[in-house]
Amino acid sequence: GALAAAGHDVVACGRRPLSNIEVTEGDSTATYPVRWAAAPGEVGPVALTVLATKIHDTGGAAEWLAVLTSAGGSVLVAQNGVDQVERVGPLVGAAGEHHRGTDSAGAGSAGTVVPALVYVNAERVAPGVVRTRRSDRDLVVPGTDEAAPVADLLAGAGLAVERSADFATAAWRKMLTNVSANPITALTGRRVEVLAEQPVAELAMRVLREAVAVANAEGAQLTDADAHEVLTWLQTLAPGSTTSMLQDRDAGRPLEHDGLTGTIVRLGDRHGIDVGANRTLLSLLSAVSPGASATR
Ligand SMILES: NC(=O)c1ccc[n+]([C@@H]2O[C@H](COP(=O)([O-])OP(=O)(O)OC[C@H]3O[C@@H](n4cnc5c(N)ncnc54)[C@H](OP(=O)(O)O)[C@@H]3O)[C@@H](O)[C@H]2O)c1
Numbered sequence: 001g002a003l004a005a006a007g008h009d010v011v012a013c014g015r016r017p018l019s020n021i022e023v024t025e026g027d028s029t030a031t032y033p034v035r036w037a038a039a040p041g042e043v044g045p046v047a048l049t050v051l052a053t054k055i056h057d058t059g060g061a062a063e064w065l066a067v068l069t070s071a072g073g074s075v076l077v078a079q080n081g082v083d084q085v086e087r088v089g090p091l092v093g094a095a096g097e098h099h100r101g102t103d104s105a106g107a108g109s110a111g112t113v114v115p116a117l118v119y120v121n122a123e124r125v126a127p128g129v130v131r132t133r134r135s136d137r138d139l140v141v142p143g144t145d146e147a148a149p150v151a152d153l154l155a156g157a158g159l160a161v162e163r164s165a166d167f168a169t170a171a172w173r174k175m176l177t178n179v180s181a182n183p184i185t186a187l188t189g190r191r192v193e194v195l196a197e198q199p200v201a202e203l204a205m206r207v208l209r210e211a212v213a214v215a216n217a218e219g220a221q222l223t224d225a226d227a228h229e230v231l232t233w234l235q236t237l238a239p240g241s242t243t244s245m246l247q248d249r250d251a252g253r254p255l256e257h258d259g260l261t262g263t264i265v266r267l268g269d270r271h272g273i274d275v276g277a278n279r280t281l282l283s284l285l286s287a288v289s290p291g292a293s294a295t296r
């Protein structure tokens with residue numbers, strides 16, 4: 001929406017036709033025209049590809065990524081998690097060659113993969129229709145020279161872009177929001193205001209402290225104060241704020257639990273860290289995510 005509003009030629013790449021993006025923020029609604037492409041070959045050369053599927057749908061977008069980056073260009077990975085570059089790098093540019101059709105075989109240099117931590121609270125209320133609630137920043141990207149052109153493009157489109165000198169820590173800090181708020185809202189069926197209730201806040205703190213221990217074992221620099229700050233930040237989000245996982249639960253879509261809570265549990269086990277609270281949430285999320293076997 002921001003890029004279209006700034007006059008960039010935006011192409012929505014997806015399964016359903018889309019001619020406009022409607023964004024409501026507070027009392028104001030704006031509609032931006034976009035082109036729609038049903039297949040990668042319809043798009044043509046692009047400067048920036050934005051990947052905004054759920055983590056578990058990344059493989060499904062492989063052909064898009066390979067073709068759109070075959071002649072270079074950057075990829076902004078607007079996904080939660082901590083391993084955006086490892087996940088998407090192999091699907092981009094020359095590395096994604098094996099995903100391409102025979103008619104788009106030009107080798108091309110590998111595109112630059114820029115991970116983005118998204119702080120916009122976005123609620124997709126209908127196809128192409130989004131309600132956003134914004135906080136102190138919209139996106140965090142690495143403060144590297146490689147990421148700078150993408151950061152400049154996004155900032156030029158009016159987004160509040162923070163450039164982080166320690167992106168690994170920033171990614172883990174964002175991960176803290178997702179391994180606490182997302183599972184708890186999805187399992188309770190309540191928006192983020194549920195985190196203000198004392199027993200729920202205590203559970204969230206247990207989840208957060210385990211995640212901080214895992215993050216630091218992975219090289220991040222987080223403290224107990226970060227866990228507290230993240231919980232306070234979540235508790236003071238704009239009224240009505242939701243989570244991506246609660247939206248998936250309500251819509252009957254598969255949950256993103258493996259990429260988020262599953263990462264904490266796997267890494268916790270690898271480092272010998274007690275991740276009991278996260279493991280409990282993971283087992284419940286696995287049980288309610290569509291596709292889980294329901295035995296009674
Ligand atoms: N929502 C938020 O507030 C928020 C905030 C921060 C971070 N995030 C993160 O951002 C990422 C995206 O989340 P979201 O909430 O924006 O998800 P979303 O509303 O579920 O949107 C994902 C989109 O990806 C499309 N898609 C999936 N597989 C595809 C494929 N193979 N080809 C083409 N399109 C495909 C879906 O298409 P269909 O409509 O056809 O299913 C859907 O439109 C996640 O990692 C999430 O954790 C979200």
Ligand SMILES: CC(C)(CO)[C@@H](O)C(=O)[O-]
Nearest residue numbers: 119177178181242243244
């Ligand atoms: C947890 C969250 C609301 C924080 O912005 C968001 O990342 C989400 O919904 O995934």
